Amino acid sequence: MPDSGIDYSDIPPLGDDFWKNTVRNPFYKPTKQVTTVRVDYRYVARQTPLGWLERMFAIVLIAITKLIFGKE
Numbered sequence: 001m002p003d004s005g006i007d008y009s010d011i012p013p014l015g016d017d018f019w020k021n022t023v024r025n026p027f028y029k030p031t032k033q034v035t036t037v038r039v040d041y042r043y044v045a046r047q048t049p050l051g052w053l054e055r056m057f058a059i060v061l062i063a064i065t066k067l068i069f070g071k072e
Contacts, residue, residue, distance in 0.1 A: 037056065 037060075039056070
C-alpha cells in the first residue's frame with residue numbers, strides 16, 4: 001500500500017510539546033564507525049571490483065586483532 005492510501009484522519013498531530021520530552025534511546029549503540037582509508041590506486045586496480053573491499057576488511061581485521069590480542 002502506498003503512503004497516499006493511509007488514512008491519517010484518526011491520528012492526532014504531534015506538536016512541539018511532544019518533541020520537547022523526547023530522549024535518545026539509552027540502549028542505542030552504533031555497531032560500526034565510519035572511517036576513511038586512502039589506498040594507492042595500484043592496489044585497487046589489481047583487485048577485482050567486487051573483491052578489494054573484502055580483502056581490505058580482512059587486512060584491517062587482522063591488524064586490529066594483533067593490536068588488541070597480540071595474536072592472529
